[in-house]
Amino acid sequence: MVFVSIDISVAPVTTSRTAGKDAAPQRRSELASFLRSRRERLDPEVLGLPTGTRRRTPGLRREEVAQLAGVGVTWYTWLEQGRQINASVQVLDAVARTLRLDPAETEHLYQLADIPAVPAVNGCRRLDPEVQQILDGLDPLPASVVNGRSDILAWNRSYALLFPFLVNLPEDKRNSLWSCFTSPKCCHPFVNRSEDLSRMVANFRARYGRHVGEPAWEEFVKRLCAASPEFAELWAEHGVADGGVRVKVFRHPAIGELNVVVTTFDVAATPETRMTVYTPNDANTRERFELLREDSLPSGFTYPCGHSFDPPA
Incomplete structure (x- = not known):
């Protein structure tokens, strides 16, 4: 379902990265909660992992996410704990694929991680x-x-x-x-x-x-x-x-x-x-x-400079 609302305002420029630095601890905390929720919703069996009887929490373990994403267990653990660490675009992309994030979730992940090089999610996302x-x-x-x-x-x-x-x-x-x-x-x-x-x-x-x-x-x-x-x-x-x-x-x-x-x-x-x-x-x-209706627009016109007026394909 599509919701369309009038937008006659633009968020102030002060909401960019300069303002975001003050909210860094809160953003890292939100990132930790987000990663944990996405990890816990995955089914180990669907991903070909042994389910066993000793799983105390739903979803994947941290070490399993790290293994599937090809990153260090300690690094991923610190990321999910909200510690202040550096995360590259390539590594976060691997984590997003492992956690089966959709385009909106992937964009959210990059924003929470304060990564400026966000992949072209907006440009590639299909409209409903x-x-x-x-x-x-x-x-x-x-x-x-x-x-x-x-x-x-x-x-x-x-x-x-x-x-x-x-x-x-x-x-x-x-x-x-x-x-x-x-x-x-x-x-x-x-x-x-x-x-x-x-x-x-x-x-x-x-x-x-x-x-x-x-x-x-x-x-x-x-x-x-x-x-x-x-x-x-x-x-x-x-x-x-x-x-x-x-x-x-x-x-x-x-x-x-x-x-x-x-x-x-x-x-x-x-x-x-x-x-x-x-x-x-x-x-x-x-x-x-x-006259903009397809069957009534005059044809054969040129611009005053003489350039042709090409109809749309």
Whole structure:
């Protein structure tokens, strides 16, 4: 079941790792309890281990987890006791596999262990099929689902017709922030380009505050700074803004100017994933949205610069 709720706020940047240092003992205690609960739910017999008659507690023993994960018994014991020890990504990954953790539990494990190099759990996690049904049901309102880094995870047909240049990109480059800063200015969809891009970067900076030091985020920022001097300049300003409801004006080569209200919803079933819906802000836009239906969008149009307007695949 998918719960969708309005999200018009962003957690303050002060909740990042700097603030987390003060909660380190509590986090280690939570990690110890979490590991113990995951270990105790496993069935030794299912894992091919002898059950015997001398097991005083349910699940696996600590030494069995250590053996299956290929780590030292003392090291794992200290980890489960909440001691202050160093844990690498590779070792925690082995522990997660041994304890049969699902993606959400694996991410939780890394957060409790205060490991910045969290594997790409968010980006790879599949959305529930009900999310796509919601998107499709919103037609002709364009709508999409993105993660914290602005990767486009899902969309409806109207969104594809509004932003074909974005949805036609390969999956590893299908990112709204990347597209907005690397696409030619002559084909850019924003009428108020400077204002909209500045706010996009400020919104991204607020989300980035919760992922400082994570390789996937740091590499994305590094690559985008290298690809777009404009992004690098805005990034250096350290502007921060929340999401909120905002108005944007798009320029579409086939149906003209669109004045829309952009509303963002949190998709609670997948952490740090949000649904963005575009609703008309005036009567003309409301009429033009009807043309976003697949069977009525005019074809054969080009941008004013002469570049072709490629329909979505």
